[in-house]
Amino acid sequence: MQASTEHKKGFFYKSGLYRYKKYGALSLMLLPVIIYYLVFHYASMYGAVIAFKDYSFMKGIIGSPWVGLANFRRMFMSDSFFEVFRNTLVISLYKLITGFPAPILFAILLNELNGGRFKKTVQTISYLPHFLSWVILGGMFMQLLSLGGPINIFLKKIGLDPVFFLGDVRYFRSVLVITSLWKSIGWSSIIYLAALTGIDPQLYEAARIDGAGKIKQIIHITLPSLIPVITIMFIFSVGSIINDDFDQIFNLYNEAVYSVGDVISTYNYRIGMINNEYEYSTAVGLFKNVIAIVLIFITNFTAKKFNDYGIW
Amino acid sequence: MKIKKTPGETVFNFLNVIFMILFCCAAIYPFLYLAARSLSSADANFSQITIIPQGFSWENYVRVFKNADIGVGFKNAILRTVVGTTVNVVFSILAAYPLSKKYYPNRSFWTGIIVFTMFFSGGMIPGYLLVKRLGLLNTMWAMILPGAINTYNMIIMRNFFMSLPDALEEAAKIDGAGDFRVLVSIMLPMSKPIIATIALWSMVGHWNAWFDCLIYITDPSKQVLQVIMRRIVLEGTSQMLNPNASEFTDMIVNPENIKASTIIVATLPIVMVYPFLQKYFVKGVLVGSLKG
Numbered sequence: 001m002q003a004s005t006e007h008k009k010g011f012f013y014k015s016g017l018y019r020y021k022k023y024g025a026l027s028l029m030l031l032p033v034i035i036y037y038l039v040f041h042y043a044s045m046y047g048a049v050i051a052f053k054d055y056s057f058m059k060g061i062i063g064s065p066w067v068g069l070a071n072f073r074r075m076f077m078s079d080s081f082f083e084v085f086r087n088t089l090v091i092s093l094y095k096l097i098t099g100f101p102a103p104i105l106f107a108i109l110l111n112e113l114n115g116g117r118f119k120k121t122v123q124t125i126s127y128l129p130h131f132l133s134w135v136i137l138g139g140m141f142m143q144l145l146s147l148g149g150p151i152n153i154f155l156k157k158i159g160l161d162p163v164f165f166l167g168d169v170r171y172f173r174s175v176l177v178i179t180s181l182w183k184s185i186g187w188s189s190i191i192y193l194a195a196l197t198g199i200d201p202q203l204y205e206a207a208r209i210d211g212a213g214k215i216k217q218i219i220h221i222t223l224p225s226l227i228p229v230i231t232i233m234f235i236f237s238v239g240s241i242i243n244d245d246f247d248q249i250f251n252l253y254n255e256a257v258y259s260v261g262d263v264i265s266t267y268n269y270r271i272g273m274i275n276n277e278y279e280y281s282t283a284v285g286l287f288k289n290v291i292a293i294v295l296i297f298i299t300n301f302t303a304k305k306f307n308d309y310g311i312w
Numbered sequence: 313m314k315i316k317k318t319p320g321e322t323v324f325n326f327l328n329v330i331f332m333i334l335f336c337c338a339a340i341y342p343f344l345y346l347a348a349r350s351l352s353s354a355d356a357n358f359s360q361i362t363i364i365p366q367g368f369s370w371e372n373y374v375r376v377f378k379n380a381d382i383g384v385g386f387k388n389a390i391l392r393t394v395v396g397t398t399v400n401v402v403f404s405i406l407a408a409y410p411l412s413k414k415y416y417p418n419r420s421f422w423t424g425i426i427v428f429t430m431f432f433s434g435g436m437i438p439g440y441l442l443v444k445r446l447g448l449l450n451t452m453w454a455m456i457l458p459g460a461i462n463t464y465n466m467i468i469m470r471n472f473f474m475s476l477p478d479a480l481e482e483a484a485k486i487d488g489a490g491d492f493r494v495l496v497s498i499m500l501p502m503s504k505p506i507i508a509t510i511a512l513w514s515m516v517g518h519w520n521a522w523f524d525c526l527i528y529i530t531d532p533s534k535q536v537l538q539v540i541m542r543r544i545v546l547e548g549t550s551q552m553l554n555p556n557a558s559e560f561t562d563m564i565v566n567p568e569n570i571k572a573s574t575i576i577v578a579t580l581p582i583v584m585v586y587p588f589l590q591k592y593f594v595k596g597v598l599v600g601s602l603k604g
Contacts, residue, residue, distance in 0.1 A: 016417070019417035020417055023410070023413070023415070023416055023417070023491070025490055025491035025492050026409070026410040026413060026416055026491050027410070029406040029407075029409060029410050029491075029495075030406065030407065030410040030411070030422065032403070032406060033403060033406050033407040033426075033461065034422070034425075036403065036457075036460050036461060037425060037426055037429060037461075039442075039446075040442070040457065040458050040460070041429040041433065041434075042429075043434075043442055044433065044434035044435075044438040044439045044441075044442045045432065045433065045434040045438070046434070046438075047434050047437075047438030047439075047441055047442055048434040048435055048438050050437070050438065050441075061441070106335075109328050109331065109332070110332070112324070112325065112328055113328065113329070113332065118329070118332070121336070122332045122335070122336055123590075124587060124590055125336045125339050125340055126335070126336070126339055127590060127593070127594075128339070128340075128583070128586060129339065131516055131520075131582050131586055131593075132520070132579060132582060133520035133521075133522060133538055135520075135522050135538045135539075135541055135542045135545075135546070135578075136538075136541070136575055136578055136579055138542075138545075138546055139541070139542075139545035139546055139571060139574075139575045140342050140343075140346055140575055141342070142545075142546070143345075143346065143349070143568060143571065143572060144342055144345065146568075148358065148359075148568075150345055150358075150361045153358075153359060153360065153361050154361055157361075182338070182339070186339070190594055213318070213320045213321070213324075214320060214321055214324040215324075246523070247523070250523075251542070251546060268435075268436060269436065272436055272437045272440075273436075273440070273527055278437045278441070281435075281436070281437045282434075282435055282437045282438060285434075285435030285436055285437065286434075286435060289432055289433060289435060292431070292432075293431050293432050296431055
């Protein structure tokens with residue numbers, strides 16, 4: 001390539017800007033993109049300094065006085081913050097335990113259907129909920145789970161007491177876990193299905209000749225072939241354990257279940273957009289984002305160490 | 313050579329099919345239930361588990377379509393989806409193409425700056441203050457510009473560009489084509505599948521988006537369907553649901569049935585296009601990787 005030979009001469013190394021001019025058309029394309037990232041991402045990252053300030057709209061972000069860690073102190077002193085922090089981790093953990101293995105299992109079973117129209121139909125149906133917003137699904141589950149809804153009619157039929165699922169602290173988390181599983185199981189299985197198609201069919205043939213049954217084939221051929229994909233998906237899942245599903249919870253929760261269902265993002269929304277406590281809300285958000293990025297680095301490092309397979 | 317199925321395999325396959333049928337029923341039942349409710353008359357008795365409309369009637373849909381808010385919501389959602397998708401695709405190409413060139417100066421530095429934003433952000437309030445400061449509140453652009461590039465999709469597109477053979481570009485350049493010309497006449501036509509995939513993702517994303525509209529748009533005449541629907545279905549605050557405040561005072565109203573038809577109306581556009589586009593969506597998931 002032209003560019004690399006010129007690099008070797010060492011001539012263009014020092015005049016950095018000249019190199020951008022050399023690829024002028026490409027630089028012209030990239031320019032609006034860089035401006036976009038600076039304005040809409042880096043400027044708002046800079047805006048997060050109000051977490052360390054006593055923000056007032058009149059003085060603006062730069063003019064507002066510094067208050068050090070006062071907002072974070074308030075956060076750590078607050079009972080409600082600890083409640084939402086705990087809820088976030090507990091709900092994410094429940095979702096990880098159920099929502100992580102389920103699509104793997106689903107993909108393996110789907111793969112055993114051996115192609116054909118039936119398999120395609122199952123896939124089409126199982127992917128559908130992924131394409132609907134939690135506004136729609138929230139409204140849907142509210143009807144399904146209401147006291148007069150079909151689930152409660154069914155419970156009455158089999159002789160159980162009706163349950164107000166969305167207003168009962170004992171059931172709300174289960175509702176979150178199950179509806180989340182319902183929405184994502186099909187779509188999350190795609191990545192595993194793709195990995196499954198890459199397995200050499202001769203492996204199965206050989207196993208069958210040796211007398212291995214379906215279960216043995218799954219344990220000894222299918223699962224081991226999936227390990228690299230499972231690893232990288234696990235990194236993503238664990239790395240995002242602090243990221244709750246705002247859309248889901250915001251569209252399903254109500255004051256009656258705050259004690260078990262209120263999470264960092266919904267709390268953050270209420271203190272920020274409803275109570276207008278901008279600095280405090282930003283501090284909470286910043287705290288969460290810092291934990292999230294640390295988690296990403298840790299999980300990536302660990303995965304690389306054990307599996308030689310990370311995100312970057 | 314075909315090996316005969318063992319009895320164990322036959323049992324396994326049978327159970328598997330049964331499981332999948334049950335699974336599909338569970339996946340599709342909520343939609344059928346709502347569809348049944350939406351087509352039922354107001355005095356229908358829903359004390360049975362059924363997917364058949366009770367006292368068939370279109371009245372719920374008539375009310376939904378007569379509601380001015382729904383029409384406004386549809387219009388705004390379509391506008392947002394069309395403009396937003398166009399912006400997404402154009403900006404993604406502008407970012408992905410230069411970053412796909414191994415010879416572009418400081419390529420990994422620029423990529424790093426961009427990828428970093430996937431892992432860290434300022435948060436909701438700084439974003440809100442920024443949009444406010446830029447004077448975008450209560451404009452459509454508040455829902456389009458902050459997400460002008462989906463970084464993950466952009467990286468997928470970059471990886472696709474990188475997979476195209478260098479020889480094509482070199483040949484075109486020998487013939488005197490510039491970078492813009494190479495991109496428009498050679499690279500983009502070859503990238504149609506990936507562009508279609510990313511455009512579709514972007515379309516669904518815009519159609520379903522609601523949170524940005526909720527916080528940035530307070531003017532009801534500029535709100536999108538999802539937010540208007542949220543007001544009707546989740547908060548139950550709409551004159552449509554209130555028999556005393558509407559023109560239908562002589563009719564009984566069943567708010568749950570009306571909510572059901574509102575949900576179906578908002579769901580249908582996606583359900584109708586989805587089966588045809590499914591394969592593009594699935595393909596899209598598989599081309600992506602951050603590596604490289």
